[in-house]
Amino acid sequence: MPLTFEDLLARARRLPRGGRRAFLGIAGSPGAGKSTLAGHLVRELNGTGEPWVAHVPMDGFHLADAELDRLGRRHRKGAPDTFDAAGYAALLDRLRAERDDEVVYAPGFERVLEQPLAGALPVPPSARLVVTEGNYLLLESGAWARVRPRLDEVWFCGLEESERVRRLVARHERFGKSPADAAAWALGPDQHNADLVAATRHRADLVVPARAVPGARGPAPSPPG
Numbered sequence: 564m565p566l567t568f569e570d571l572l573a574r575a576r577r578l579p580r581g582g583r584r585a586f587l588g589i590a591g592s593p594g595a596g597k598s599t600l601a602g603h604l605v606r607e608l609n610g611t612g613e614p615w616v617a618h619v620p621m622d623g624f625h626l627a628d629a630e631l632d633r634l635g636r637r638h639r640k641g642a643p644d645t646f647d648a649a650g651y652a653a654l655l656d657r658l659r660a661e662r663d664d665e666v667v668y669a670p671g672f673e674r675v676l677e678q679p680l681a682g683a684l685p686v687p688p689s690a691r692l693v694v695t696e697g698n699y700l701l702l703e704s705g706a707w708a709r710v711r712p713r714l715d716e717v718w719f720c721g722l723e724e725s726e727r728v729r730r731l732v733a734r735h736e737r738f739g740k741s742p743a744d745a746a747a748w749a750l751g752p753d754q755h756n757a758d759l760v761a762a763t764r765h766r767a768d769l770v771v772p773a774r775a776v777p778g779a780r781g782p783a784p785s786p787p788g
């Protein structure tokens with residue numbers, strides 16, 4: 564039986580046990596559909612009741628452009644060393660430790676500014692499952708190695724490579740790049756990162772085939788990052 568979106572929902576629902584907050588990671592190369600899958604999961608699981616599932620993207624831990632300039636890394640923004648990986652791992656710890664009273668704020672990533680934005684994503688005490696997603700959840704280098712042990716399961720978005728690149732180029736264009744710049748970025752720095760991510764796929768608990776993810780439904784209120 565091929566894996567369906569219903570199977571994914573059922574598997575995610577089973578993750579929280581007892582009073583402990585659970586963590587589901589979604590990894591995959593740029594453009595593979597991580598944010599889209601996370602968005603669908605969180606929306607369907609929450610339904611219309613009190614939200615018990617929160618969406619916390621790794622993308623909020625991009626270093627700011629000013630810091631990338633200082634480090635001389637702006638030309639490879641999106642690479643593993645252009646994020647605050649230790650800060651991301653620390654946020655996961657904080658989300659695990661603090662459940663009872665306080666809202667925990669996670670940073671977001673603003674795609675038009677291409678900058679992180681502190682305090683953008685409130686995780687309410689009612690959240691029993693955190694869905695977190697990003698390129699480097701399964702990387703074993705540096706502080707990235709702290710991430711996987713903090714997650715209960717990690718799923719990997721498997722998308723055929725030519726379709727992944729097509730969607731990635733289209734997303735770059737939608738956020739303001741010229742067609743030439745969009746293609747150059749997708750096939751240059753993004754491709755290098757995509758290859759790094761693809762090499763971590765075997766560490767995932769589950770590979771999610773693209774057909775198990777609902778298609779983009781109508782015009783989205785805000786495009787997934």
Ligand SMILES: Nc1ncnc2c1ncn2[C@@H]1O[C@H](COP(=O)(O)OP(=O)(O)O)[C@@H](O)[C@H]1O
Nearest residue numbers: 593594595596597598599730734778779787788
């Ligand atoms: N089923 C689909 N068909 C066509 N385009 C899609 C589909 N799912 C997602 N996309 C688009 O592909 C692009 C990449 O998806 P996204 O979820 O942002 O990937 P990631 O978060 O892994 O970088 C987005 O612009 C998204 O709208």
Ligand SMILES: [Mg+2]
Nearest residue numbers: 597598787788
């Ligand atoms: Mg994304």
